[in-house]
Amino acid sequence: MEKTSSDSLPLTVNSSEKHETVCIFGTGDFGRSLGLKMLQCGYSIVFGSRNPHMSSLLPSDAEVLSYSEAAQKSDVIIITVHREHYDFLTELIEVLNGKILVDVSNNLKINQYPESNAEYLAQLVPGARVVKAFNTISAWALQSGALDASRQVFVCGNDSKAKQRVMDIVRTLGLTPLDQGSLMAAKEIENYPLQLFPLWKFPFYLSAVLCAFLFFYCVIREVIYPYVHEKKDSTFRMAISIPNRVFPIAALTLLALVYLPGVIAAILQLYRGTKYRRFPDWLDHWMLCRKQLGLIALGFAFLHVIYTLVIPIRYYVRWMSRNMTITQATTKKENPFSTSTAWLNDSYISLGILGFFLFVLLGITSLPSVSNTVNWREFRFVQSKLGYLTLILCTAHTLVYGGKRFLSPSILRWYLPSAYVIALIIPCTVLVSKFILILPCIDRTLTRIRQGWERNSKSSKSALNGKTDI
Amino acid sequence: MEKTSSDSLPLTVNSSEKHETVCIFGTGDFGRSLGLKMLQCGYSIVFGSRNPHMSSLLPSDAEVLSYSEAAQKSDVIIITVHREHYDFLTELIEVLNGKILVDVSNNLKINQYPESNAEYLAQLVPGARVVKAFNTISAWALQSGALDASRQVFVCGNDSKAKQRVMDIVRTLGLTPLDQGSLMAAKEIENYPLQLFPLWKFPFYLSAVLCAFLFFYCVIREVIYPYVHEKKDSTFRMAISIPNRVFPIAALTLLALVYLPGVIAAILQLYRGTKYRRFPDWLDHWMLCRKQLGLIALGFAFLHVIYTLVIPIRYYVRWMSRNMTITQATTKKENPFSTSTAWLNDSYISLGILGFFLFVLLGITSLPSVSNTVNWREFRFVQSKLGYLTLILCTAHTLVYGGKRFLSPSILRWYLPSAYVIALIIPCTVLVSKFILILPCIDRTLTRIRQGWERNSKSSKSALNGKTDI
């Protein structure tokens, strides 16, 4: 039996891997790099080329033959040619029959062609077993070994044995194959390397608009207003003072926007009396980019912290402080110590520091490698419990910062309230709604809905199902 | 031979994966989400349900049949039903004979039942091959694709072929299967998602107790003492000044506690004259949570840094500084520059910054993805050499901070020394012990013990064995 089992071992290549031959069509950068890497990993490589005698810079251990000669040497043929030049393959249809063709191509734009390159290849050579792979790997990374970006190789194909063969090659090269299913997934795989942070787009634009609005709001109140009323040049405030108002407000607002969709979803479920109806698309999308919103908020919070810590270094602040001291010394005015001011001042600083600390913790746990080591209960504990605590601390920080000035009308300039008042709108809304939602009576209904209960009786049997099933 | 090898390919499913059918018992959230995901990955899904005609919200491509009809359609049956309702499976024993049953259930409490759900299932349906899997994956994560927490799927089962089948499904869904051995591991796998940071528990409570003690100690010295003796209201110090004493002391003490068990272990080995005796349990447990202790210490150090950097922004500090300047200006008293004070002051700040910097480095290298890229020699170099350097720098920072005041009796209030004196006890003990342990004569003995040498001659032959073996 030992012997038969070794004869029928199909997944691993031949008994001594060194002699398995793989054919590469095309001698461009990627073909050469891949060939070199495969040679290093023990494969024999034969290149197929239009002009086998003209090809330069190929690894010296590799054979270079014409396309049809090369194709006959191996079961696996990697096509490192641009899609526009696939036509030559139609002449090789007979040779390629039954072979595994690996499509590694990428396009220049998302959805450039109606069908994916791999599907197009499968149409051109109907007898071949086409597998999509390697398109997310860069030639330079293969060559230098500096696979910093990603070791993941998405693989898809209709023939599972062919796919398995390719995945074995991927593994042998020290990369991680990820089976993406049938060739229908090729389009998505081909679009993947062309994406530029798709989930970050909405949070980024939102925060850009928010910052621009806040910046102009503050410029009006703190630069234009003093200039109009007192002819004072405060333009220098645009370098530090105003950013240090914009950043904390943006941070707090974005942090509140992370928790707002959860509150809206709960209200929707309560209103509908069931969880068995899809949320609107905008809410789904919003929920999916909460992590990105939170990380951008953390970025703003970080900037706010540093902009605040440099305050005593600034020329303007030192000049002000010195002048105040001199004025007080010369006028001999008393300046008694106010314990309540000290309390208020120290409290809002302390609340801010603790809020920032928890925020940084949240950011660290959202690192992929950290979140991979925690289970769901731990992840939810951190992201929900600690997240709300962060929001509460940061909102309290802003409230105490406002202190008594909060509702004083003297703070209005051209009927515009202080910027931090704006910062409080969304966070307070979220916190008040959340507080109402966790009142026992409402929380109980919500929990029942989430366990499958439905308010209108018609579908109660399906609800019953839902309660016994997971 | 090509042909036979392709016929006997058992690991991958059928030739065109799209048509493999998997059966899911139960139409709850998890069943539905898993079914949808598997449909997307090319499987055919048939749901088994008590009321096949009443089930709503199922993916439209899936069939819904009665349990026994559904079971006949597939070799692999995923049971997404709560353990309490497993009884209905006893009626299907004949249909389920030889089938692969995948238990995905979780409990509400750790060790809720004497045997694991999967083992219970195996008892109920003795003819089936039970595999535990998927219990760490959340339905919401499957549906939304936001698998932030973990892509790891723990798999266990007594039948390795059945396990292999399930692991193939896991891989096809883009998740990472982790073989945990036989079904005996199911209990641990079922407890895993119910845990809440088990390794963090002891370090967390320890640091909470430490902080509470230090806080009250400082309140007595800095709030109650001045109030009793001078009727001065210093309560505002509780917001920043006192936390900024508590945090650095807690940080330094916890950091020393990271290195203390290593020192104790070395002393134990020296005392016993052998390494072939187990350490007491408390020492083993302590050693396992050193990383968590260190990270909590880093958190306190981070807070200490920010609380220190905000000092010049505080109202109290600005008020003090202004008053001192005015007093000096009006009294026209000289205040000569003291180079030695400048040296002391700058040194302890500089030592603190460098210590914190190394501490942050230690924290970064303990991130899972970073520590995965270093080998053992590098990991030990960072965690041991750099770790001790951090401890030395931070202890020196505290010593220089104390400076000349250190032993002055005027610092005692109600016989209580300054808080930072307490901070130095454990770090200095660790550093002195470590220094003694690396003295050449002692280090030589310790190294011999760690290489397998034993002091009492009886077991010298086993020691001899130990020296030739790794």
Add this chain to the structure above:
Amino acid sequence: MEKTSSDSLPLTVNSSEKHETVCIFGTGDFGRSLGLKMLQCGYSIVFGSRNPHMSSLLPSDAEVLSYSEAAQKSDVIIITVHREHYDFLTELIEVLNGKILVDVSNNLKINQYPESNAEYLAQLVPGARVVKAFNTISAWALQSGALDASRQVFVCGNDSKAKQRVMDIVRTLGLTPLDQGSLMAAKEIENYPLQLFPLWKFPFYLSAVLCAFLFFYCVIREVIYPYVHEKKDSTFRMAISIPNRVFPIAALTLLALVYLPGVIAAILQLYRGTKYRRFPDWLDHWMLCRKQLGLIALGFAFLHVIYTLVIPIRYYVRWMSRNMTITQATTKKENPFSTSTAWLNDSYISLGILGFFLFVLLGITSLPSVSNTVNWREFRFVQSKLGYLTLILCTAHTLVYGGKRFLSPSILRWYLPSAYVIALIIPCTVLVSKFILILPCIDRTLTRIRQGWERNSKSSKSALNGKTDI
């Protein structure tokens, strides 16, 4: 067919994994730990020992036999004996024929022996199938489960079935096997755990030399010069003031050195008129350690930020500030507010903060787990676009900091310019060169060269090839 496929399943061990027997030669720490771990994972373990009756501390479930008896019990034999003691295996050649021998040994020095331990083992026992594995795993980590450093097990061997068997064992133990090809890779695998940050060596020494040079330069200008000319003791400046000059200069210079090799490579390609010639070795090496250079630069930038933020806390600064206030108060000299100074001062602080913020972002995206989740386009966008923006901001920060003083001759001391002037040389060179390289006419040529075009016509056909291939 079901039945035959199950008979010929070779990759997974026997039907019930629990009974597969693995033999371990040697009863040292590593042998014992590995044996215990394998027992826990369902293997039967039999130890081979010189003195089977003397061996202590072995897991109680394991059998201990003589070498030849033990070897007969299993196909897989793990040799946990030092290379120096391999000789005894020559007596067992017959028993070991056809067996899989797993070499787990490490050496004490890199390239200690002419051939790797695994190749030496293969020569000693020619009939056996030698596989190298497990040498990167520590005994302590296996035992405690604290596999913090690395779960990766490098595996190599000439017999792919044997290798597959070993990789299955590795996977069952919860570790990640990485196929490194034939036994020729054993040398590299054996050297791996002896390396100490090989890619960090050059950046580390470079930055150490840079820091030492800058430190002495600043000591001459700021400590020795004032002492010689004014008999002023400024030695205390060595604790904070001078490091806070050295660190930002080192940071900016190293950051510029990250982008310099890219610029040099582009110029070389333009000059040669082709990309089909290898870069000199030093340039290749430089390009490979750019990430390390950048991270060290980030470390210096981090130190610079904290050293800057503590400025107002320093005794020297507080003393200076108080004296200046008093002088101004007593002399009643006016000190009008200068908007342009405020602008300059706030701008360079703000530029520095933004530069540091982007730098931290760059650092975070270079964490392995983060860079694994982005595709190449995103990685390049961050590392190139954001990287250059960081360099521009940090250079501008230094330029504005210099401000008007920049070219004033009064700043020279002993003909030495201010240190920050030195900081600007490399960054400005890089930025100017890059600016020239992205001028449309030059950029067009460079892009064509990078797409495979060559200036001299001889090899135009190979260039043609290059253009159709990827």
